[in-house]
Amino acid sequence: QKEVEQNSGPLSVPEGAIASLNCTYSDRVSQSFFWYRQYSGKSPELIMSIYSNGDKEDGRFTAQLNKASQYVSLLIRDSQPSDSATYLCAVNRGSARQLTFGSGTQLTVLP
């Protein structure tokens, strides 16, 4: 079992819709969670972090964490074509080194 799993996609949504990206992790001691966006040929950029159960909102983005289910998600409201990218989930397992990434979900927002 992979430590961090994401659906690879591709996921397509129409402009203005809500895009929902999901991530599961295997290590119950994981303490903090991150969502990154990576455009093709570019480096990952941090969108949001979350470490408490529940929702965390930042503009059009909402991160949701459920530690009991070992599940973290990212919602993008009012999706725009500029949101088309690969979204990476990353999990910090609490040790000094381990920020482990999922393989990413490719999102396409259709005009």
Next chain:
Amino acid sequence: EAQVTQNPRYLITVTGKKLTVTCSQNMNHEYMSWYRQDPGLGLRQIYYSMNVEVTDKGDVPEGYKVSRKEKRNFPLILESPSPNQTSLYFCASRKNGLDYGYTFGSGTRLTVV
């Protein structure tokens, strides 16, 4: 501007020829890390450093070396590159604390022939 700077951006080399990829950050971050990114495998951690003179292995350290003599610099050394080290490499840094994510450099695309 706060940033992580990697050099070179592109590098083609031959098997066995030692090379160094440099990484520098200007944010006074304690943690630095090297990742490689390969299609279908995602980002995999090679080495990380918690502070000056403190380094440790990540998930795929074989064939790589690092050093952290200064807080701002964290070079990646390939003593004898092989074709299976052809990849996209990212250096990253972050502040100490579980809530902080990594800031990534622009990447180095390495090809070993």
